[in-house]
Amino acid sequence: MSNLLRKPQDVVKSEGVTIVHDITGERSNLEYVGFKVVDLEKGSLYRGQLDNLECCIVALTGKVDINVEEETFENLGTRDSVFERKPTDSVYVSNDRSFQVKAITGARVALCYSPSQEQLPTKLIKADSIEAEHRGKYNNQRKVHNILPDSDPSANSLLVVEVYTESGNWSSYPPHKHDQDNLPEESFLEETYYHEMDPQQGFVFQRVYTDDRSLDETMTAGNGDVVVVPKGYHPVGVPDGYTSYYLNVMAGPVRKWKFNNDEDHEWIVNRD
Numbered sequence: 001m002s003n004l005l006r007k008p009q010d011v012v013k014s015e016g017v018t019i020v021h022d023i024t025g026e027r028s029n030l031e032y033v034g035f036k037v038v039d040l041e042k043g044s045l046y047r048g049q050l051d052n053l054e055c056c057i058v059a060l061t062g063k064v065d066i067n068v069e070e071e072t073f074e075n076l077g078t079r080d081s082v083f084e085r086k087p088t089d090s091v092y093v094s095n096d097r098s099f100q101v102k103a104i105t106g107a108r109v110a111l112c113y114s115p116s117q118e119q120l121p122t123k124l125i126k127a128d129s130i131e132a133e134h135r136g137k138y139n140n141q142r143k144v145h146n147i148l149p150d151s152d153p154s155a156n157s158l159l160v161v162e163v164y165t166e167s168g169n170w171s172s173y174p175p176h177k178h179d180q181d182n183l184p185e186e187s188f189l190e191e192t193y194y195h196e197m198d199p200q201q202g203f204v205f206q207r208v209y210t211d212d213r214s215l216d217e218t219m220t221a222g223n224g225d226v227v228v229v230p231k232g233y234h235p236v237g238v239p240d241g242y243t244s245y246y247l248n249v250m251a252g253p254v255r256k257w258k259f260n261n262d263e264d265h266e267w268i269v270n271r272d
């Protein structure tokens with residue numbers, strides 16, 4: 001299996017707490033992005049200590065209370081399934097802080113990490129502050145929730161976004177890349193994709209490739225899989241009959257999302 005495609009690990013950490021994915025440190029092969037998915041049974045507690053990392057906690061499904069040292073944010077989370085297609089609540093936590101996530105109902109949270117030195121305020125990102133953005137046309141349509149975009153200065157490195165792609169459509173398309181630390185032309189951002197499908201037996205195809213094709217892998221991602229994108233173009237194709245959801249985490253040396261499309265496919269965006 002590709003090293004870029006990560007299947008759910010489902011490691012029980014403590015009573016009621018299951019680590020579905022842990023793509024951090026040596027497990028990630030990435031320098032700037034770390035990612036975890038944690039399942040919590042009702043009443044269970046996950047504790048995190050951030051040293052030189054910042055973290056965006058996304059309440060993917062279910063209801064949680066999140067405590068960050070002296071602050072507590074109660075009753076976060078807006079949906080039982082990501083396919084309710086509505087934004088959810090998140091909390092940004094800066095480096096050198098500790099946090100706790102307590103499950104009020106059964107819940108799944110995403111923990112999105114990046115290295116960070118300069119401490120910033122903790123920030124509650126409420127669902128109702130996120131406007132759905134519609135992108136693309138024809139079979140290239142998708143709906144985007146910008147959770148932590150580069151226009152929001154709340155984080156040092158992290159960018160977080162969730163994307164819905166309906167049946168038979170393509171997203172992260174035409175293929176684009178952001179793997180050169182060469183602003184203003186392009187930024188270097190590593191990226192992870194956490195995928196879900198509706199219905200769950202669905203799948204998507206994701207290709208990760210560079211111009212010189214020294215990296216060129218096409219993967220079949222299933223419900224709950226993560227695809228790691230260290231560099232290169234990374235389009236996603238969704239088969240007929242299935243809806244795709246993914247959560248992207250991006251980070252790099254400069255917190256700017258400046259991408260370039262694959263020139264061969266640039267015409268896709270220029271259609272009338």
Ligand SMILES: O=C(O)C[C@@H](O)[C@H](O)C(=O)CO
Nearest residue numbers: 135142161163171172173248
């Ligand atoms: O617009 C999309 O299709 C989503 C992508 O931009 C996705 O968030 C990504 O690839 C970011 O680099």
